[in-house]
Amino acid sequence: MELESSIEDFEVISPLGRGAYSTVYKVKSRITGNIYALKVVGKNKANQAKITKRIINEIKLQSQINHENVVKLLQSFEDDINYYLVLELCSGGDLFSYIKFEGKLDEQETKRICEQIVEAICCLHSQNILHRDLKLGNILMTEGRNYFGLAVQLTDLEEERNTLCGTPNYICPEIVSRKPYGLSSDLWSLGCIIYACLTGSPPFESPDIQSTLLKVKGKEFNLPKQLSLIAVDLITSLLNYDPMTRLNIFQAREHKFFNHNKKRIPSLFTHSLSPIPKKIHDCEYFESMESSRFIPSQNYLLYSNSKKSFSSANKENIYIDNIEKPYKTESFPLLSTQNLKPFVHKLTNGELEITNKGWVKVQIGKRILEISGDGLTTIYQGKTIDIKTMKKSPAKLYKLGTKFLEVVKSKTPRIIIEEQGAKCMLMRNFPFPNFEADFLDGTRVTYQVGSEIFTVFTINGQKIEINPYIGLNSEEFKLSKILEISMEGLKKCLRQEKYII
Incomplete structure (x- = not known):
C-alpha cells in the first residue's frame, strides 16, 4: 500500500487547533481519500524554543504505542521547514x-x-x-x-x-x-x-x-x-x-x-x-x-x-467507548446581561442581539428565541417556555445565545486599572475571565485567567506566546518588563474582584 510521504500528498480541509509551536489540520489524503489530523511543527520555532528533541521524542514514543485505548501515530515525515505527524482524527469536545x-x-x-x-x-x-x-x-x-x-x-x-x-x-x-x-x-x-x-x-x-x-x-x-x-x-x-x-x-x-x-x-x-486503517x-x-x-x-x-x-x-x-448521553436541557445556565451595552452581531441567516432593554435575542431564519436580561423568562416563537423542559430546537438557540453572551462578556471590561502606564482590564466572562493590558507604545498583552500562556502583540505586528512559568528564552526575555507589568496589573484586578483566596 502506497503511503503519503510529503505535504503535497494531502489536501488541507480546515484548521483544527493551534499551539505555541504547532498547528493541527483536518486533511484528506490525495492517495487514499482517507481523512486524518495532520500536526505540523515548525522547525524554526522548535529550535528557538529548544524543543526539537522533545518533538523527535514524541514521534518515537507515539510510534511505539499500540493499545486499544491509545490512538496511534499513523506515520510521520519531515521537510526543510516542518515536522509532520499524521494522526487519526479525534474529536467531540473535551x-x-x-x-x-x-x-x-x-x-x-x-x-x-x-x-x-x-x-x-x-x-x-x-x-x-x-x-x-x-x-x-x-x-x-x-x-x-x-x-x-x-x-x-x-x-x-x-x-x-x-x-x-x-x-x-x-x-x-x-x-x-x-x-x-x-x-x-x-x-x-x-x-x-x-x-x-x-x-x-x-x-x-x-x-x-x-x-x-x-x-x-x-x-x-x-x-x-x-x-x-x-x-x-x-x-x-x-x-x-x-x-x-x-x-x-x-x-x-x-x-x-x-x-x-x-x-x-x-x-x-x-x-x-498496525498499518493505516482504511476508515478514520x-x-x-x-x-x-x-x-x-x-x-x-x-x-x-x-x-x-x-x-x-x-x-x-x-x-x-x-479512547473511551460506549458513552451515550441524553440531551439535557436542564443543564443550561441562567443568563444575565447586567452591565452589558446593546449589541448586534449579524449572521448569514439571522442575527444575535442584546437589545436596549437588556434582552438576548437569537434569530436563525424564521426561528426567534428571546431571553430576559435576568434569565428568568424565555420566549420561543412568541410563547413563554421553561428552559428545563424546552425541546431541541429552542435549546440549540439558547445554547447559541449562551455562547454569544460569553463572547460579548469576554470583550467587555469589568475592572479597569492603570499599572505603570498600562491600561489593564479584567473582562466580564466567568469563571475564567479574559485579561488585557494596553501599553502606551501600542504593545498589547492578553491572557485568560487560569491558563499558562500570555500573548504579546508587539508594535511591529509580531504575536508572541509566552509561558513565564517555565523560563524565558532570549527573545521572550526582552519582553520581561512588559510581562511583569501585565502580571502585576492582573494581580491587582483579581484582588479588586476578590478572586484571590
Whole structure:
C-alpha cells in the first residue's frame, strides 16, 4: 500500500487547533481519500524554543504505542521547514467542557470514564512513558478513543526528571517544590481528574496560577461529604503527598472504586504497529493543541444519538467507548446581561442581539428565541417556555445565545486599572475571565485567567506566546518588563474582584 510521504500528498480541509509551536489540520489524503489530523511543527520555532528533541521524542514514543485505548501515530515525515505527524482524527469536545456543561458526574459515569483513562495510563507506564500533562482539557470525546501526550521516555520505572512541566490544577507537589519526580506524578494528576469528575472542579483550583500552586504546596483541599467512602479512599490514596507511597497505576486499576469483571495481566503491553486503517472516524478537535489546561472551550458539546467517547487532545490518544448521553436541557445556565451595552452581531441567516432593554435575542431564519436580561423568562416563537423542559430546537438557540453572551462578556471590561502606564482590564466572562493590558507604545498583552500562556502583540505586528512559568528564552526575555507589568496589573484586578483566596 502506497503511503503519503510529503505535504503535497494531502489536501488541507480546515484548521483544527493551534499551539505555541504547532498547528493541527483536518486533511484528506490525495492517495487514499482517507481523512486524518495532520500536526505540523515548525522547525524554526522548535529550535528557538529548544524543543526539537522533545518533538523527535514524541514521534518515537507515539510510534511505539499500540493499545486499544491509545490512538496511534499513523506515520510521520519531515521537510526543510516542518515536522509532520499524521494522526487519526479525534474529536467531540473535551472532558472539561463536558463537565462545565453537565455539571459534576455521578460515580457510575466517573467510573466508566476514568477506568478507561486508567487503562491507557497502564499502557504508557508499562513502557516507562511518563505523560506529565494529564488534565480534563486533554481528555477529548470521540467515537471510541482517546489522545494525549507531552510524555518523556524514562529509562527505567524509578527514573525521575527535574524539569517543571504540567498544568497547575493537576501538578504534583514534588514538581511545585522543584524536586525530582517520576511516574507517580501522573497518579497525582489522575486523582485530580477523578476529584474533578465527582465534584465539578479540580481539588486545588484557584483563579490564578500562583494561588493554585500555593494550595498544592500547602496541602489545601476539601473532600465533599457526598462522596462515597470508596471514592474518598481512592482520591486520598492518589493525592498522597509522598510519591513513594502514592498508589501506582496498577494498584489504582485494582482499587475497589473500579468494578472489574474481567481478568487483567499487569505486565508490559507488547503490541505491534498496525498499518493505516482504511476508515478514520470523521471528528474534529475542539481545543487548541497546546497545553492550555482548564480554559473553557468556545466549542460546547453537541449531542446526537450516536455513541461518543472521551479522548485526550494533544498527544498519545486514549479512547473511551460506549458513552451515550441524553440531551439535557436542564443543564443550561441562567443568563444575565447586567452591565452589558446593546449589541448586534449579524449572521448569514439571522442575527444575535442584546437589545436596549437588556434582552438576548437569537434569530436563525424564521426561528426567534428571546431571553430576559435576568434569565428568568424565555420566549420561543412568541410563547413563554421553561428552559428545563424546552425541546431541541429552542435549546440549540439558547445554547447559541449562551455562547454569544460569553463572547460579548469576554470583550467587555469589568475592572479597569492603570499599572505603570498600562491600561489593564479584567473582562466580564466567568469563571475564567479574559485579561488585557494596553501599553502606551501600542504593545498589547492578553491572557485568560487560569491558563499558562500570555500573548504579546508587539508594535511591529509580531504575536508572541509566552509561558513565564517555565523560563524565558532570549527573545521572550526582552519582553520581561512588559510581562511583569501585565502580571502585576492582573494581580491587582483579581484582588479588586476578590478572586484571590
